[in-house]
Amino acid sequence: xxxxxxxxxxxxxxxxxxxxxxxxxxxxxxxxxxxxxxxxxxxxxxxxxxxxxxxxxxxxxxxxxxxxxxxxxxxxxxxxxxxxxxxxxxxxxxxxxxxxxxxxxxxxxxxxxxxxxxxxxxxxxxxxxxxxxxxxxxxx
Numbered sequence: 391x392x393x394x395x396x397x398x399x400x401x402x403x404x405x406x407x408x409x410x411x412x413x414x415x416x417x418x419x420x421x422x423x424x425x426x427x428x429x430x431x432x433x434x435x436x437x438x439x440x441x442x443x444x445x446x447x448x449x450x451x452x453x454x455x456x457x458x459x460x461x462x463x464x465x466x467x468x469x470x471x472x473x474x475x476x477x478x479x480x481x482x483x484x485x486x487x488x489x490x491x492x493x494x495x496x497x498x499x500x501x502x503x504x505x506x507x508x509x510x511x512x513x514x515x516x517x518x519x520x521x522x523x524x525x526x527x528x529x530x
Contacts, residue, residue: 396431396501397424397468398511399439401528406448416528420510424468433471433500435493440465471500488520498523 397420404410404417424430444452444460452460471477481499485492494513498520501509509525516527 392505392507394429394431394504394506395420395424395508395510396433396497396504396506397421397436398497398509398513399436399443400512401510402432402436402440402464403443404529406444413529420528421464421468425464430468431470431501431504431506432465432468433477433497433504434469434473435496435500437461437465437469439493471504477503484520490514 401417401420404413405421407414407417421430441452441457444457477496477499480503481492481495484490484498484502485495488495488498490498497511497513498509501523502521506523509520509523510528511525512527512529514525514527516525516530518525
């Protein structure tokens with residue numbers, strides 16, 4: 391593994407959450423670090439989940455222009471893991487070995503496929519390991 395890091399959907403969502411400035415600031419820092427260093431990674435699943443939240447759960451749903459701008463300037467540069475049969479097979483193995491939920495297994499599989507050393511998320515136990523991948527909750 392190397393110094394690449396994977397950003398789970400909740401990191402991107404918190405960058406828009408004005409109700410908790412501490413989480414927003416940390417999410418913005420991680421996203422900017424990922425973009426400026428080229429070390430940040432997301433998967434197709436993160437893109438899908440983000441837009442689902444942005445259009446259905448944001449207090450004010452995202453507008454088309456804002457969505458297109460975010461896709462172009464943030465999501466697309468970070469998006470290196472695409473859907474593939476190999477990714478699904480790896481997720482199935484992770485699901486069975488670590489007893490996690492399917493969508494969590496896909497996130498972990500994406501981070502492992504991208505050879506990330508860290509997965510930033512609040513959806514797993516901080517410090518949890520999946521082989522050489524370590525979970526870090528940046529909001530603790």
